[in-house]
Amino acid sequence: MSQVSTLNKETQIPYHESHLFKLRHSAAHLMAQAITELYPGCKLSIGPAIENGFYYDIEFSEAIKEEDLSRIEKRMKELAKLDQPITCKKAVSRDDAKNIILKECTLGQGEETAIYKLELLDAIPEGDAITFYEQSRTDRKGEKHHFIDLCRGPHVSSTKQIKHFKLMSIAGAYWRGNVKNKQLTRIYGTAFETAEELEHYLYVLEEAKKRDHRILGKELGLFMFSKNIGSGLPLWLPKGTAIREALTDFLKKEQIRRGYQGVITPHLASSKLFEKSGHLITYKDKMFPFMEDDDDQAFIMKPMNCPFHIEIYASQMRSYRELPLRLAEFGTVYRFEQSGELAGILRARSFTQDDAHLFVTPAQLEEEFLGVVELTMGVLKKLGLTDFRARVGTRDPDDSKYVGSDENWELAQKSIEYACQKIGMNYEVSQGDAAFYGPKLDLIIKDALGREWQMGTVQVDYNLPDRFQLEYIGEDGLPHRPIMIHRAPFGSLERMIGLLTEHYSGAFPFWMAPVQIAVIPIADRHIEYAEKIAHELNSYRVHLDSRRETLGKKIRENQLQKVPYMLIIGDKDIEQNTVSLRSREQGDKGSMNLEELRNYLENL
Ligand SMILES: [Zn+2]
Ligand SMILES: [Zn+2]
Structure with missing residues (x-):
C-alpha cells in the first residue's frame, strides 16, 4: 500500500543494513534448508529479505499448499534450535564455485536441482567475489549435515538467533520475473527480533484485513x-x-x-497547457490519452x-x-x-x-x-x-x-x-x-x-x-x-x-459519520412520534428506521452500520415526552427529553 518504509529511528541505519534485515535473510536460508530436507529434488532459486519479511522462490516437483507451511515451519524451528553456525565461504574461482554448487548445494539430490543457482552464478559479473553461506551441524552419530547457498550475505552468526518467525503465504512467481520463464512457487515469511514484535505485526495484519477500506x-x-x-x-x-x-x-x-x-x-484542457507546464514531458505516462476535436486540437483529462x-x-x-x-x-x-x-x-x-x-x-x-x-x-x-x-x-x-x-x-x-x-x-x-x-x-x-x-x-x-x-x-x-x-x-x-x-475501522466520529443518529420506533404505534423526533433533529444526518423488524435486529444492524447514536422510542417515551439514547461505544445512556438531548449532542 502506501506506507512509508521503516527506518530504525534511534540509529538511522537504513533497513537493508540493519540486523533485522540480516535476520530475515537468514530466515530465508533456514526455510530453504528445511524445504530441501522435506522436499528432496526441489530446485532453489532466490531468497531475499524484503520490506516486511522474506521469501524464497522454489521449483517443487509437486505443488505445495498453504497447509504445508506449518510442516515447514516446524522443521525450521527444529533446525534453528540446533544452533548451526552460519559461515561465509569464498570460492577461489568460477570453476570452484561451479563445483561447490554441483557438489554441495545440491546435497546429493542431482545436478538438475542446481539449474537456477548455475544461472545466478553466470550472472555474477567477472571480477566480483563469489561467496557461499553455509549452516552446518554434526548429529549424534557424528555425521555432518550442512546446507550451503550461493549468496552475497550478510547473515546472522547462528541459526539459533532466528527465533520469532512465521511463514505467511504462497504465491506464484516467474523465474527472473519474466512470464516466458517457468513459474516457481514463492513462499513468504516474516521474522522479528522479539516475540512481541512478531505478535504485534501479526495482530496489525489481522486487524488491517478487518479494517480494509474496500471491505x-x-x-x-x-x-x-x-x-x-x-x-x-x-x-x-x-x-x-x-x-x-x-x-x-x-x-x-x-x-x-x-x-x-x-x-x-x-x-479537461488543451494539450498545449500541459506542454507549457511541462507535464507532457515529465508526467505523460500518468495521463489519459489525448482526445482530438475536429480542428485538430488535442485535449487531455x-x-x-x-x-x-x-x-x-x-x-x-x-x-x-x-x-x-x-x-x-x-x-x-x-x-x-x-x-x-x-x-x-x-x-x-x-x-x-x-x-x-x-x-x-x-x-x-x-x-x-x-x-x-x-x-x-x-x-x-x-x-x-x-x-x-x-x-x-x-x-x-x-x-x-x-x-x-x-x-x-x-x-x-x-x-x-x-x-x-x-x-x-x-x-x-x-x-x-x-x-x-x-x-x-x-x-x-x-x-x-x-x-x-x-x-x-x-x-x-x-x-x-x-x-x-x-x-x-x-x-x-x-x-x-x-x-x-x-x-x-x-x-x-x-x-x-x-x-x-x-x-476508525468504519466507526467515524460523530461529526463525520454518514448517519449520525438512527431513530428506532419499537412498534408501529411509535412511528408518528419517532417521525416528529427525527424532524426536530433535522440539522443532523438522521435515519428513521421504521422497518417492521424486531427491536433487537434493528439495534444490531445500526450497530453494524456503526451509527454513533440510536434513539429508541417506546410507550414510555411517548408518555413522558422523552427518547432513550443508546451510544455506539457506551451502550444504553438512559432517557432524556429533547432539550437535554440537543445539549448532549452539541457538546460532542
Ligand atoms: Zn542468501
Ligand atoms: Zn499544484
Whole structure:
C-alpha cells in the first residue's frame, strides 16, 4: 500500500543494513534448508529479505499448499534450535564455485536441482567475489549435515538467533520475473527480533484485513465500483458522499477563515497547457490519452489543477497588494494508473484533491508557509490523526538538476524549518528529497494500527511561475516573479476517506459519520412520534428506521452500520415526552427529553 518504509529511528541505519534485515535473510536460508530436507529434488532459486519479511522462490516437483507451511515451519524451528553456525565461504574461482554448487548445494539430490543457482552464478559479473553461506551441524552419530547457498550475505552468526518467525503465504512467481520463464512457487515469511514484535505485526495484519477500506466501504455503503464504468473510477454512494461533504464543509470554512478564495475549473484542457507546464514531458505516462476535436486540437483529462489556477492568476496584471493570492478548489483529476496498482479509493484513476495554490512574494513566503502548515495540522488533528512527523525535503547541493536561484532555495528551506520550529513539530531533514522545482514538507501520519501514511505535502515551486512567466508589480513599480506553494492537507478526499475508514475501522466520529443518529420506533404505534423526533433533529444526518423488524435486529444492524447514536422510542417515551439514547461505544445512556438531548449532542 502506501506506507512509508521503516527506518530504525534511534540509529538511522537504513533497513537493508540493519540486523533485522540480516535476520530475515537468514530466515530465508533456514526455510530453504528445511524445504530441501522435506522436499528432496526441489530446485532453489532466490531468497531475499524484503520490506516486511522474506521469501524464497522454489521449483517443487509437486505443488505445495498453504497447509504445508506449518510442516515447514516446524522443521525450521527444529533446525534453528540446533544452533548451526552460519559461515561465509569464498570460492577461489568460477570453476570452484561451479563445483561447490554441483557438489554441495545440491546435497546429493542431482545436478538438475542446481539449474537456477548455475544461472545466478553466470550472472555474477567477472571480477566480483563469489561467496557461499553455509549452516552446518554434526548429529549424534557424528555425521555432518550442512546446507550451503550461493549468496552475497550478510547473515546472522547462528541459526539459533532466528527465533520469532512465521511463514505467511504462497504465491506464484516467474523465474527472473519474466512470464516466458517457468513459474516457481514463492513462499513468504516474516521474522522479528522479539516475540512481541512478531505478535504485534501479526495482530496489525489481522486487524488491517478487518479494517480494509474496500471491505468496509462496501459493508457501510460508502462507495462502489462498476465494471460498466471502469476500474479505478469510484462511484460515491449517499453515505460516502455525506462523509465527503462533512470533510469539504469543514475545510472550506477553515480556508475562508484564512483568506482562501474558491475557484472551479474544467476537467479537461488543451494539450498545449500541459506542454507549457511541462507535464507532457515529465508526467505523460500518468495521463489519459489525448482526445482530438475536429480542428485538430488535442485535449487531455487533467492530471493536476495547478496550470488552471496559474491561468487564473495570469489573466490580469497583479500588484503586490493582491498577494498573497490563495486559490482553492476541490478539483477532480484523472491519472492513468496501471490496473495492477489500483487499490480501492486509496489509489484510483479519478480522485478529488483538496487543492490550493498560493502565489506569494519572497517576503511573504515564511508567513504563508507557516499558515499552510498550521492549517494542515489543524485539519489533521480535527480528523483525529494526531500522531505524525514531518520530513523536510531539501536539495542536494552537489546536484545541478534544480531550478531557481540559490538565494531562493535558501529562503524556502529556511521558511519550512521556521514553520516546523514555530509550531513545535518534530521534523527530519532529508537532503536530496526536494523536487527539482522546490523544497517541500511531507507530513507522515501514524494510524490507529501504527502504520505510516504519507499525507499532506506542502510544496514550494519556482518552476511553474517561470514557465508561465508569472509576474506582479512590486512596491518599486517593477515586475517581479511570485513564488507558488502547492498544498493539499487531505491529499485527496478519496485517499483521506480510505485512510480514515481504516483508522476508525468504519466507526467515524460523530461529526463525520454518514448517519449520525438512527431513530428506532419499537412498534408501529411509535412511528408518528419517532417521525416528529427525527424532524426536530433535522440539522443532523438522521435515519428513521421504521422497518417492521424486531427491536433487537434493528439495534444490531445500526450497530453494524456503526451509527454513533440510536434513539429508541417506546410507550414510555411517548408518555413522558422523552427518547432513550443508546451510544455506539457506551451502550444504553438512559432517557432524556429533547432539550437535554440537543445539549448532549452539541457538546460532542
Ligand atoms: Zn542468501
Ligand atoms: Zn499544484
